[in-house]
Amino acid sequence: MPNRNHTTAASTTEEAAFRTYPSKLFVETTTHCNLLCPMCVKQAADSKVIEGDLRQETFAALEPAFPYLEALVLNGIGEPLMHPHLLEWIARARQRMPDSAWIGFQSNGLLLDQQTALALVDAGLDRICLSVDGVSPDTFSKVREGESLSDMDRAFAVLAEARRARPKGRLKVGSEFVTMRENLHQLPDTVRWVAERGADFFIVSQALPYDPSGVQQTTYHNASEAAVALFDKWKQKMAKMGLDIYSYDYMAWERERVLKNLVDPRIREVNAMVTEMRAEARKLDIFMDVMQLLKRDTALQTEVEHVYEEAQRVADEMGIELKLPVTVPLADRKCDFVTGGSAFISWYGGVHPCYFLWHQYRCYINDWDRLVKVKEFGRLDERPLLDIWNDEEFTTFRRNVVEFDYPYCTNCCVAPCDLVQEEDFLHDCFAGSESCGSCQWAMGLLQCLQ
Numbered sequence: 001m002p003n004r005n006h007t008t009a010a011s012t013t014e015e016a017a018f019r020t021y022p023s024k025l026f027v028e029t030t031t032h033c034n035l036l037c038p039m040c041v042k043q044a045a046d047s048k049v050i051e052g053d054l055r056q057e058t059f060a061a062l063e064p065a066f067p068y069l070e071a072l073v074l075n076g077i078g079e080p081l082m083h084p085h086l087l088e089w090i091a092r093a094r095q096r097m098p099d100s101a102w103i104g105f106q107s108n109g110l111l112l113d114q115q116t117a118l119a120l121v122d123a124g125l126d127r128i129c130l131s132v133d134g135v136s137p138d139t140f141s142k143v144r145e146g147e148s149l150s151d152m153d154r155a156f157a158v159l160a161e162a163r164r165a166r167p168k169g170r171l172k173v174g175s176e177f178v179t180m181r182e183n184l185h186q187l188p189d190t191v192r193w194v195a196e197r198g199a200d201f202f203i204v205s206q207a208l209p210y211d212p213s214g215v216q217q218t219t220y221h222n223a224s225e226a227a228v229a230l231f232d233k234w235k236q237k238m239a240k241m242g243l244d245i246y247s248y249d250y251m252a253w254e255r256e257r258v259l260k261n262l263v264d265p266r267i268r269e270v271n272a273m274v275t276e277m278r279a280e281a282r283k284l285d286i287f288m289d290v291m292q293l294l295k296r297d298t299a300l301q302t303e304v305e306h307v308y309e310e311a312q313r314v315a316d317e318m319g320i321e322l323k324l325p326v327t328v329p330l331a332d333r334k335c336d337f338v339t340g341g342s343a344f345i346s347w348y349g350g351v352h353p354c355y356f357l358w359h360q361y362r363c364y365i366n367d368w369d370r371l372v373k374v375k376e377f378g379r380l381d382e383r384p385l386l387d388i389w390n391d392e393e394f395t396t397f398r399r400n401v402v403e404f405d406y407p408y409c410t411n412c413c414v415a416p417c418d419l420v421q422e423e424d425f426l427h428d429c430f431a432g433s434e435s436c437g438s439c440q441w442a443m444g445l446l447q448c449l450q
Contacts, residue, residue, distance in 0.1 A: 016341030017398045021068040022389055023341030024450065026355075028076025029054045029083040031347055035108055039178065042077055044210035044361040046371055049077050050348075058349045059089055061380040066096035073449055074105040076347065077359065081111040087123050094124030102126035106176060106449050109155030117162035121169035129174040129203065129449045130155055134186040135193045156197035163198070174201035176449070179304070179325070180217040188310045195318035202315065203323045204308075206445040209364045219304045219327075220445055221296045222366050222410035226331035227281070227288045228296075234277040238270060246294060248274050286331070287408035289415070292366060301327055329410070329443035335436065336450065338401040343389060349380035351388045353397060355448065356439045365409075365438050368416040371423055372435070400434055409437035 016023045030053045033042070042049050066072070072093050074080050093103055104127030120128065130152060133139070137149045159173050175194040177187060191202055209215045223231070235245045249267050274290060281288040304327050315322035337344075337354040344352040352358045357375035364370070377397070378388035388394060407429050409415050415438075419428055425435040440446050 015339070015402070017339050017402050018395075019068075019341055020390055021065055021386060022343040023069060024071045024073070024337075024343070025062060025065060025069060026073045026076070026342060026344040026450075027054065027059070027062065028078070028345060028347045028358075029074050029080045029086060029089070029105075030078040031076065032082050033077070033079045033108075034082065034110055035079070039207065039210070039214070040077070041210065041359060041361045044363065045369075046360060046362040048360040048374075051078075052347045053083055054085075054345075054347045055349075056085065058345070058347075058380055059085070059092075061349070062345065062385060063092070063096060065385055066093055067098065069097050069101050070341075071101060071450070072097065072103045074103065075107070075449075076344075078347075079108055079111070080105040081107055081116070087119050090120070090123040090125050102170075104128060104449055106131065107155075109152055112155040112158050114158045114161060117158040118165060121162050121166040121171050124170060126170045127172050127174060127201075127449065128159065129176050129201075130194075131178075132175045132190055132194055133178055133180075134183040135190050136183075136186055139183050139186065153197070156194070156199070160198040172200040173198055174203060174449070175199050176203045176205065178205050178207050179219050180207050181219055182217060184219055184304065184307055187307055188314045191311050191314045191320065191322065192318060195315070195320040199320055201321040201323070203447055203449065204311070204325055205447040206325050206440070208440060208446055210361065212364060215364045215367070219300060220329070221292070221301065222329060222440075222443075223289065223293050223296055224287065224331045224408060224411050224443070225326075225328045226284075226286045227293065227411050228328055230277065230281055230284070230286055230288065231290075231293045234273065234280075238273055241269075243270050243273070245270060245274070248290070248294060250291070287411035289366075289411050289413045291413070292411075323447060325447050326444035329440075329445060333404055333406075333408075333439075333442040333444075335401050335404065335439070335442050337441070338398050340450070342450070343385070345380070346376075350374070350376045351378050351380065351385065351394075352376055353394070353401070354439075354441070355446075356441055357435070365440070366415070368421075370416070370420065370438060373423070373425065375435075397434060400432065401436060404436070404442070406430060406432050406434070406437040410440075410443070 031049055031051045041047060080086055090103055103125055106129040109130045132152055163169060163171055177190055194202060206220050207218055209218055238245050243266060247267055248270050252267055252271055308324050312322055344358050352375055360373050362369055362371050377394040409420055427433050428437050
């Protein structure tokens with residue numbers, strides 16, 4: 001038996017990213033799934049997710065890290081409940097992990113029955129997070145293709161019964177909701193629906209679009225809070241002078257030069273002030289894409305903020321923990337995965353740094369697409385996990401990401417540049433070798449069980 005009083009990572013002052021062991025492991029038990037959701041990365045263009053299951057030998061290779069863990073998250077692309085050894089692995093991990101550490105996974109809940117729910121509690125599972133993207137049956141079935149709201153109702157019911165049958169169990173039940181325009185207004189009702197069925201926590205994430213149609217469903221703009229604040233300051237300054245920033249015409253000088261067309265003096269004045277605004281942004285080290293800011297849907301942002309406020313009110317009323325994403329991307333970005341000391345393990349034993357660089361896929365940011373490739377530091381069938389974690393390449397990667405000295409690519413007026421769009425990414429315009437400049441997890445937009 002391990003020492004259950006082992007000093008956990010949370011009890012030290014050392015920064016998790018630089019310990020000699022990972023504090024969190026995200027382990028992809030399988031890439032198989034019993035659903036075919038259109039919003040899944042497996043359906044993304046250029047996705048190279050191969051279907052497979054984690055082997056016993058690979059799980060065993062992780063066990064030396066268990067006494068040091070704060071969390072073990074047993075999911076990746078697939079449905080964890082499809083793996084035949086899931087219950088065994090939860091029990092094994094629970095025996096070796098500190099008592100304060102937690103084990104959890106996200107699930108679509110289709111395979112949950114009373115026997116499985118009881119077995120999960122008995123194995124020592126701490127958290128299960130069910131995907132619920134609305135309480136309108138039509139919306140739910142559209143987003144979670146192949147599943148109905150009644151399936152989710154049954155999943156909550158068997159989990160509630162298992163917790164009643166095992167009052168000393170550790171299990172907390174939660175839900176995840178991905179915000180899109182088609183389900184945005186269902187969020188408060190969904191918070192109430194899952195709370196009434198015994199949920200303890202509720203995680204809300206913005207959507208990462210994998211195709212152009214998905215861009216139309218997003219409920220956020222990629223301009224950072226710093227860029228928005230500066231833009232709004234100058235918009236108000238111009239308004240006091242009787243000028244409208246939205247009359248900015250970036251081609252005015254060209255028409256005057258080539259076509260000899262006279263430009264309205266007021267537009268010329270707006271253009272001059274926009275130039276001053278850009279100069280201030282440079283002075284403050286704020287990335288600012290003026291053309292994107294001019295297209296920003298401020299009414300949508302206000303609408304989303306109101307819905308989130310109502311969802312929080314419902315959560316407070318129902319006594320459920322609610323974790324909301326930002327509605328405007330953070331200016332001061334950071335990677336919670338890397339700073340939290342996380343390592344991600346693919347089903348085949350590859351070791352990776354984060355969700356963003358776990359698999360290959362194509363996603364859309366603003367109006368440009370981005371091919372994201374896998375970042376792998378080694379494989380468990382070739383080297384031990386702690387050797388991979390402590391090697392120079394992975395250590396340097398973590399050090400650089402903690403500093404997060406990267407361009408704000410989603411706010412850049414020349415994006416997408418050749419450096420970012422290069423299929424085999426080498427470096428960005430700051431000479432950083434990590435492709436983190438457009439990561440939307442770091443902006444506070446995307447959230448997950450972690």
